[in-house]
Amino acid sequence: MRYVERGEVPAKRHVQVRGEDGRLLVEEVLGFEGFSGNESILYHRHSPCRIKEVGAHTPLVREEWVPEAHVHRLTDTNPVVPQGDYLTGRQLLQFNADIEVSICKPIEERAGFYRNGEGDEVLFVHRGTGVVETIFGRVPYRPHDYVVIPRGTTYRVQHDPGEQVWLCFTTPGEIETPKRYRNRYGQLLEGAPFSHRDFHPPPELESHTDPGEHELTVRVRGGLQQFVLDHHPFDVVGWDGYVYPYTFNTDDFEPISGRIHQPPPVHQTFQGQNFVICSFCPRELDWDPQAVALPYHHSNVQSEEAIYYVAGQFGSRRGVDVGMVTLHPSGLPHGPQPGLVEASLGVRRTEELAVMWDTFHPLRLTPLAREHDQPGYALSWSDDLVEA
Numbered sequence: 527m528r529y530v531e532r533g534e535v536p537a538k539r540h541v542q543v544r545g546e547d548g549r550l551l552v553e554e555v556l557g558f559e560g561f562s563g564n565e566s567i568l569y570h571r572h573s574p575c576r577i578k579e580v581g582a583h584t585p586l587v588r589e590e591w592v593p594e595a596h597v598h599r600l601t602d603t604n605p606v607v608p609q610g611d612y613l614t615g616r617q618l619l620q621f622n623a624d625i626e627v628s629i630c631k632p633i634e635e636r637a638g639f640y641r642n643g644e645g646d647e648v649l650f651v652h653r654g655t656g657v658v659e660t661i662f663g664r665v666p667y668r669p670h671d672y673v674v675i676p677r678g679t680t681y682r683v684q685h686d687p688g689e690q691v692w693l694c695f696t697t698p699g700e701i702e703t704p705k706r707y708r709n710r711y712g713q714l715l716e717g718a719p720f721s722h723r724d725f726h727p728p729p730e731l732e733s734h735t736d737p738g739e740h741e742l743t744v745r746v747r748g749g750l751q752q753f754v755l756d757h758h759p760f761d762v763v764g765w766d767g768y769v770y771p772y773t774f775n776t777d778d779f780e781p782i783s784g785r786i787h788q789p790p791p792v793h794q795t796f797q798g799q800n801f802v803i804c805s806f807c808p809r810e811l812d813w814d815p816q817a818v819a820l821p822y823h824h825s826n827v828q829s830e831e832a833i834y835y836v837a838g839q840f841g842s843r844r845g846v847d848v849g850m851v852t853l854h855p856s857g858l859p860h861g862p863q864p865g866l867v868e869a870s871l872g873v874r875r876t877e878e879l880a881v882m883w884d885t886f887h888p889l890r891l892t893p894l895a896r897e898h899d900q901p902g903y904a905l906s907w908s909d910d911l912v913e914a
């Protein structure tokens with residue numbers, strides 16, 4: 527990420543700074559890896575430790591469904607019933623020690639604020655618009671945005687009326703752009719499929735002096751801790767640094783194509799702790815007359831591949847519609863279904879849009895995955911299912 531400054535920031539750090547009322551502001555360094563990682567410095571009107579009441583700590587229970595058979599899975603998230611708000615509406619689909627993947631179709635407003643104190647979050651917006659209000663400023667979102675929210679960011683989501691469908695990722699690790707796309711100073715390389723201009727921090731800071739009561743929910747130690755504040759948590763008058771929420775839209779992903787088929791890493795958008803997130807975007811396909819544009823069969827012997835289908839027709843999949851998730855688990859080969867390679871020959875463009883997460887450790891499934899499991903998918907490579 528690049529250096530960003532919003533609001534009023536003094537010329538020197540760690541010096542006396544006073545607000546408009548003459549009182550000293552409270553400086554907070556919000557950083558990673560002790561004092562060695564990226565950080566931002568925020569200037570508060572109140573101590574960020576200040577709380578009025580301490581509520582309950584409620585453990586988050588991750589129920590697991592262990593299927594009887596180890597096969598390729600298809601999950602249809604279209605029938606998942608909209609419920610809850612931007613926090614309670616997250617319905618867990620898959621998880622392991624590195625990542626949680628939820629579907630969120632919020633229908634309720636939540637006045638209270640939330641902060642993940644133990645993980646970074648990514649909200650991929652399939653449908654809906656709104657604003658993620660954060661302590662760093664307002665982050666407007668639109669369809670096909672990845673909204674990246676670093677841990678420690680106090681926020682709430684004000685979603686616009688109408689349908690909202692988000693894919694939510696939570697990780698105890700860090701969400702970053704792939705290291706191979708950055709030079710030794712952290713700047714994105716010319717060969718990367720995006721540039722710093724494609725990543726959008728909060729356009730402006732919104733600072734509040736509201737003294738009323740506000741609820742704050744903090745995710746810590748595997749649960750949700752409730753607090754009540756006697757001031758608005760967005761009491762920051764200025765901040766600067768390298769840690770802040772931002773959006774990246776898949777429309778700004780510049781696909782890398784080749785004369786013959788390029789491997790999935792060319793679609794990589796983010797790296798996480800033992801996983802990657804990739805964006806399959808509309809693009810020109812391989813142009814050699816002998817090219818096979820669809821992926822070759824592969825045995826991902828060390829990783830799981832899950833894909834959420836966002837828009838368009840995915841060339842290598844039959845019977846997979848928008849809103850569905852395929853899971854090709856480790857230990858099994860996978861590839862295009864019969865007939866699809868033949869049908870794709872000579873096709874020079876795809877309008878598909880999909881988000882993939884590959885994990886290096888097995889993904890566990892939840893009762894929600896069982897409820898919307900399509901068991902016929904595992905048998906869909908049989909030749910006799912090929913359409914005439």
Ligand SMILES: [Fe+2]
Pocket residue numbers: 824831854860
């Ligand atoms: Fe694959």
